[in-house]
Amino acid sequence: MRFHRSALATVLAGALLVTSALSGCGKASSAADGKQATELRYQGWVGQVTLPELAADLGYLGDVKLKWIGNTISGPQDIQAATTGDIDFGGAFNGAIVKLAASKAPIKAVVAYYGANKDTYNGFYVLNDSPIKSARDLIGKKIGVNTLGAHAEAITKTYLARNGLTDDEIKQVELVVVPPVNTEQSLRQGQIDVASLSGVLRDKAVARGGVRSLYSDYELLGEFSAGSYVLRQDFIKKNPDTVRTFVTGVAKAIEWSRTTPRAEVIARFEKIIKARGRNEDTSTLQFFKSYGVAGQGGLISDKEFATWIDWLDRAGELKGKQVSAADIYTNEFNPFAANGAAK
Known part of the structure; x- marks a missing residue:
């Protein structure tokens, strides 16, 4: 498997069918008759506790429930599943999100969920x-x-x-x-x-x-948020309160993980993994240091997408398509945005 330009294009698999796929997918959790979704389908990671899972366990998601439909080992696959409506939110590296956005996929990044710092990279x-x-x-x-x-x-x-x-x-x-x-x-x-x-x-x-x-x-690159959770734009439009609850919960979970003693965070992770009963090894949790998110509460900044837009453009991956960082994400639903946009 050689390192070709087409490698990055794998994230676009199925993207050309997005419009038709969205018309028939995701009905189980989309709003109907004016009612907003109260259940969010998602994919997890083996032996890990994602921020939405932590938020749910901490009670930060209120009446919104998570429905696990399986695990993934790939961010591009996760956001592709979100784009086609197989799940309601997915997370991936911001560069992969740029590629998907360049294909006109109707998605929007709403909160950062992982990144790099001196301890987490x-x-x-x-x-x-x-x-x-x-x-x-x-x-x-x-x-x-x-x-x-x-x-x-x-x-x-x-x-x-x-x-x-x-x-x-x-x-x-x-x-x-x-x-x-x-x-x-x-x-x-x-x-x-x-x-x-x-x-x-x-x-x-x-x-x-x-x-x-x-x-x-x-x-x-120093400290930076590297990946974000995305939702379909039609889902956001139909379910703004649900999206706000989701983003707020994730944002609060990020700050909880930053301010809570590490031993307590790890103990919480162990409890969550054991409670879900999937026969997962929890020994690696002892090495957890942080999620690495740079912005307060997962606030997203222009540079976290602009960096990869510039890189992909130089590499010829965007094929002349014009992509604006500001069009890819929103901090609208993040309560920490009131303190000022991420820098």
Whole structure:
């Protein structure tokens, strides 16, 4: 699986059918007869507690209930499912959202949910004895990522370009899709040369030893919110109160996780995961530090989309399409917007 321009286009699968798909999907939770939705369908992540799940457990969603329909390992897949109406909200890397928005998909980002800081970041690791020391050493090598067309790919291309590799040389760096829970093992077994690791999976791998960091999103870009939750615009129009409750709940959950002692946050996560009864391993929760969201309460700023609009445009991915950061997101439903827009 070579690293082609078409890799980022995977996020657009089905996007051309969005209009027809929306006419027949999502009826179960869309407003009818003036009534707003009280149930939001979503996809989760194995062994993790998402911000909406935390918000629900803390009582921040009021009468709005969450309906789990399965798990995902891919942000692009998650927002695609939201676009076609299979779920009501989905989250992904902001660059993937830009690509979807460029295709005229009727979505809107409403709150940030993950990002990078000194404690929480996406790192790219090699084995201690690996001969890979620099960006140029990655030519012809394999990098394990959770999905194509998303965060890990964008960060990798940014790292390679900043270190002087040409477009042709960058195409020789191979991205291999590996489930996150298997990425560390794949690196240690020599199936890949570099592993993209984040969150508790990264910390657990580092704690075991034998690996070293090559680059990270935090080193490249500093603190920033990297991904947002999106909803369909028709859903927002029909269910403004539900959307406000959802965004407010997520925003409050972000701040709760920031201000609550770490041990208490982890204990809450363990309780949530055990209560849902999916036979999940909770040992990795001990490594949780933060969600990494930059803006207060998940407020979104122009730069968090403009950065990737510029990058995708330079890479030729937008094919001349004009995309405005301000058109992709809104802070309208976030109670922290009253304190001033995210900077």
